[in-house]
Amino acid sequence: MTETPLIGAPAPEAGSNAALAGARIGVVTFPGTLDDRDAARAVRMAGGTPVQLWHADTSSDVLSDVDAVILPGGFSYGDYLRAGAIARFAPLMSRIIDAANSNAKLPVLGICNGFQMLTESHLLPGSMLKNDHLKFICRDQVLRVENNTTAWTTDFDANQEITVPLKNQDGQYLADDKTLDALEAEGRVVFRYVGFNPNGSRRDIAGIANEAGNVVGLMPHPEHAVETGYGPGSFENSSTSTDGLGFFTSVLNKLVGGTK
């Protein structure tokens, strides 16, 4: 009997640029992860090769095969405790934390629930509360790229405004003033909401980076703005947006050592 494919699993296909396709980006699936296949698609559309990673993998060389890691969106463990609070203790997370802090400075992108895991695991400062209006919100969100030197933002212009979908329940970014002042002073506020703060985040912060700039977390979903007709443009305005692609091309270009 021929093997039945897992329905909806992305077909493995190499990108057209052999150098980029040689870059392997791990996408972690936790129980309750939702946007893992979307993140893998985004990596593929940017020309890289996505690698599925499983949260419970305990092998010591699990990360030796990947050049960067994405923690995708979703509701890991239902978010019944604080969002990301349980996923943070997954065996794979310990490896990721070590690799992100190591000299190699593994690039890590946390999207939505992934961002929440990054704050829970203290790779990034601050925390997330329920949206100030207490409802789930799904909308096309304009962001300003305030730091285009991180591992995930080099393909954007300084202060470029991009539109990507936002969809979350617990997206209100919170930190004490001292931390916020430090983030601002060190240029670690990577994205800010423009025009409308959708969740009450302090200082309109949508995403931040660690000091080295290899770890970036944000609430909006760039992996949902990589394909014309299936992203934000298909809804609230007539322009189509693939603004999210820049996240993935940035890290791929950095990994293959090329410049923009």
Add this chain to the structure above:
Amino acid sequence: MSEVSTGSTTEGVSTGSTTGAGSNSGDVSNTGPETVEIAPATAPVDRKFNIDTVDNAEKTPDTDLPWAELGLKDTEYQRVVEILGRRPTAAELAMYSVMWSEHCSYKSSKVHLRQFGDKVTDEMKEHLLVGIGENAGVVDIGEGWAVTFKVESHNHPSFVEPYQGAATGVGGIVRDIISMGARPVAVMDPLRFGAIDHPDTARLVHGIVSGIGGYGNSLGLPNIGGEVVFDSVYQGNPLVNALAVGVLRHEDIRLANASGAGNKVVLFGARTGGDGIGGASVLASESFDATKPSKRPAVQVGDPFAEKVLIECCLELFKAAVVEGIQDLGAAGISCATSELASNGDGGMHVELTKVLLRDPTLTPGEILMSESQERMMAVVTPENMAAFEAIMDKWAVEYSWLGEVTDTGRLIIDWDGETIVDVDPRTVAHEGPVYERPYARPEWLDGVQADSFTGGRPASGNELRDAVLQLMAAPNMASKKWVTDQYDRYVQGNTALAMPDDAGVIRVDEGSGLGVALSTDANGRYSYLSPYEGARLALAESYRNVATSGARPLAVTDCLNFGSPEDPDVMWQFAESVRGLSDACQELGVPVTGGNVSLYNQTGGVAIHPTPVVGVLGVFDDVARRTPSGWREDGQAVYLLGTTADELDGSEWANLQGHLGGLPPKADLDRERQLAEILINASRDGMVDAAHDLSEGGLAAALVESSLRYNTGARVALSEVCDRDGVDPFTLLFSESQGRAIVSVPRSEEIRFTDMCSARSFPTARIGVVDADSGSLEVQGLFTLPLDEVRKVNEEVLPKYFA
């Protein structure tokens, strides 16, 4: 309560106050605190004497059973006794009562629903892989892909407990889709509430919308459409219908049957608890009545995380090909799953009920059989595949327990600690329930209602018409539903090509070829109230038109028939007429009903809802990149009106605004609908139109405004030529709800090709204007100009005003 009763229970047969938790039989050395002796001397604590076994039932034929409290009628109970040749055990009674409830057995509707199977042509069968009767129908969409979809109701639970009722409605329909072997890819929710300003409406809207979002968003399923309707007839009976669609390869279709004697039966997913006990029979089969005690405990509680894990885990089971048959647990829980699996397969099953993993160890066998705890599945696995099955369960940390095995005895036997408490022919439970020919008759009041045509206000001057359009777009039913849909994730999975507020939701199925599907749900209870037969045809016509407007070829139908009490001959007549109308219309349009659901007893204090046959139509695209959005975008494109307009204001949204409901609904001309659909589909495929929007509630006025607001793109239109052609005044042209109409925007370069196609089909077509992208307004020449900002404000502020 003692802690020692791990898994063991007692079950009283005829009294409400049973012995509570008993001690472990024969275990004299248990170390917990002494069991509190609350049992009377005549009811020994040892459960062996309290379990109502088959042996015991034979020995005690005269024991009174609470069949009436469980919802069985006298004749139904007698029939159970006749089938078994003895009184049922308590556990058997629990099974029959839930499985023979209206909700599970369709006993009042069955005789009518047969028409959906009888009126089927070869054209309708062409794409049908699995028809009515399974968990959901399956339709061939080409390239080896199939789609399964179904709409169901969760009306009564959602009134009692809006959040959990709506949440578990999503959960239940999604499990139906999984159990066909499919990956769920989208959901839609047709909702109907009472008056927008009624004090109880906000409670329901908040609970139901957040329940749908809370559950569906956590599953990673895009919510791509549905309806939100406000009408005081739904005040005590909101309608919460949930549709799910899934995709699969042809070879992956799974059916719910238990075949192969010796194969193992396994229950997996969430543990069984006390939630939803009796939900199926008690909630769905009785009307709400203020004198009865609170039914809150009968509503199930959802755990979307458990369901998400269950989805992924089931898909891995399918991939590994380790299950022979699979069935979700919904209404009637284990009673339903065991009896349906057994009767659809080789006809026998033997299970040990104490193996069921429990959340609440005090549950009685009858309660375990009836429990509607969510996020559970039952599967049949060959002995060779047990290890592979267990490995997948362990990977996803899903709990499971092997309950027993398939047999060739033709009997469903359920044991409790080795003693038989159920011994039935599963077909008598699952498929041979009572069937009623309920009396029905055309209501006496209907003639008076139909004679009462709309004679109310007809604005005529430009200013009056302008105000009327603003008033229309601020009506609760026409208002923007953004406040609702922004609480749903429409992006997840990355395949959403269209979602609300477009005419249909569109999902890509194959990333390589672009093959995809469109879905729409529609119903107009006001039309159905005026004429149930015509109303059902109109619901199909609109849903079919919506799918075609997006550019997809309509292929199949699912329906959720929401009505009042079948014991009322007026209501039963409405139901019979609706089924007749819908089945006739399906035959005329050549689209089969593949499955659905009937929800009766939507009635409070003797007042029934309007007959509300919600019709979902599924269409297919060869390439979803060809989809047509509802808003125009390109400056200078020509706007065409397809179809003709008659004075059909009865039942319209305009009449509703004037507080009028009478006369006859618009006529459904299904030949016309078919022609219109062909034009819209061809125009989409060949790139002749850039936007299309169907005309339905609110007529041309609403369609023009909506197409303008969609991308904030204005237009200039002139109505006089069409008014002359159709012999109507501008008010009628703008507000009448004549069917078989749509507006499209056509690039200048395509106009000749487009008009040639329409005239070759002799389809009435009129160029009514041009897109004026930068004007920021909708101008109806000679009558009025409406700034888009102004109409957007009144359109978008309605829901936030009441609910934010």
